[in-house]
Amino acid sequence: GIQVEQSPPDLILQEGANSTLRCNFSDSVNNLQWFHQNPWGQLINLFYIPSGTKQNGRLSATTVATERYSLLYISSSQTTDSGVYFCAVVEETSGSRLTFGEGTQLTVNP
Amino acid sequence: DTGVSQNPRHKITKRGQNVTFRCDPISEHNRLYWYRQTLGQGPEFLTYFQNEAQLEKSRLLSDRFSAERPKGSFSTLEIQRTEQGDSAMYLCASSRTWASGAPTDTQYFGPGTRLTVL
Numbered sequence: 001g002i003q004v005e006q007s008p009p010d011l012i013l014q015e016g017a018n019s020t021l022r023c024n025f026s027d028s029v030n031n032l033q034w035f036h037q038n039p040w041g042q043l044i045n046l047f048y049i050p051s052g053t054k055q056n057g058r059l060s061a062t063t064v065a066t067e068r069y070s071l072l073y074i075s076s077s078q079t080t081d082s083g084v085y086f087c088a089v090v091e092e093t094s095g096s097r098l099t100f101g102e103g104t105q106l107t108v109n110p
Numbered sequence: 111d112t113g114v115s116q117n118p119r120h121k122i123t124k125r126g127q128n129v130t131f132r133c134d135p136i137s138e139h140n141r142l143y144w145y146r147q148t149l150g151q152g153p154e155f156l157t158y159f160q161n162e163a164q165l166e167k168s169r170l171l172s173d174r175f176s177a178e179r180p181k182g183s184f185s186t187l188e189i190q191r192t193e194q195g196d197s198a199m200y201l202c203a204s205s206r207t208w209a210s211g212a213p214t215d216t217q218y219f220g221p222g223t224r225l226t227v228l
Contacts, residue, residue, distance in 0.1 A: 004152075033216060041199050043153075043219040086152055095166055096141060096205070098217060100152030 002027045002091040006101035013077050013108050021072040021104045023087030031090035032063055033098065034072050038083050046072070046085075077108045112136060114220035116202050122226045123192055130188045131223045135204030142185050143203040143217060144177055146170065153201055159185060160207070192227045199224050 003026040013019055023032075034046040047054050047061040049070065054061055058077075063070040074081055084105050088098040115134045123129050135142045141160050145153035156175070157167045161182035171177075174192075179185040189196055203217040 035219075041147075041222045041224065043201065045216055045218060048216045088152070096158055096217075097143070097155040097166060097168075098145075098153075098203075099155070102150075102152050 001094070002029070002089060002099050004087060004089055004099055004101040006085075006087055006104050008104060009102065010105045011107070013106070015077060015079060015108055015110050017077050017108075018073070018075045019077060019106070021074070021085055021087075021106075023070040023072070023089075023101055025068050025070075025087075025089050027068070028092045029065065029068075029089040030092050031098070032070055033088050034061055034070070035086045035088065036081075036083050037086060037103070043086070074106075077106075079108050079110055082106055082108045114202055114204050114218055116200075116220040116223050118223060119221060120224050120226075122228065124228050125192060125194060127192055128188065128190045129192060129225065130186050131200055131225075132184060132186050133202030133220060134184045135202070136206075136218060139204035139206045139218075140182065141205045141207060142179055143205075144185070144187050145201040145203065147199040147201060147222075148197075153199075156187075189225075192225075194227050197225055197227045 005024045032050045035043045049061045049063045051065040058075045060073045084103040086103045088100040143158040144156040147153040159179040174190045177187045199222045201222045202220045205217045
């Protein structure tokens with residue numbers, strides 16, 4: 001099956017700093033989603049982005065499908081951005097199931 | 111709020127007992143998914159339904175696990191003879207397909223049911 005690798009595994013920032021999270025995947029996909037998991041375990045949708053670039057406030061994402069990677073940018077980070085960020089993909093040949101990476105644990109200190 | 115809901119939010123049980131979880135998807139969504147997440151890992155796919163039909167099951171879904179979606183609305187996930195290794199967060203998600211049957215985009219997740227097996 002498809003492999004999804006996220007980097008870095010852990011990231012510690014000071015409030016106000018910018019960061020880039022990366023997601024590499026091993027095969028062609030027809031769905032890619034970024035999620036933020038809050039401390040209570042809820043997965044919050046950030047982006048549906050199988051290709052191209054999207055922006056939502058301080059967050060933006062870019063997926064280059066031909067090179068099999070996606071980037072999540074967080075600008076002017078806030079303490080509320082802390083948590084685990086997951087990338088998940090649907091392999092073209094796999095129907096609908098999402099395959100998740102292992103996540104990036106982000107800590108934003110005041 | 112008309113998001114995905116799951117009940118109960120927490121379940122503590124003794125090894126060997128049976129447990130059942132419920133998921134109510136977003137009302138117009140015809141696809142429903144179950145995932146399991148253990149500490150420090152990303153969620154792993156278990157199974158999914160389109161309407162009432164169970165279309166795919168993961169090898170993770172042993173014969174002690176059974177999922178149903180009898181009327182194409184809510185779904186239940188039952189674990190029989192629970193083991194300590196079943197302790198995890200069980201997540202439900204839903205999405206919809208176009209009239210052609212092609213999936214649309216986002217899967218929306220519920221808050222999860224955290225199972226602890228003692």
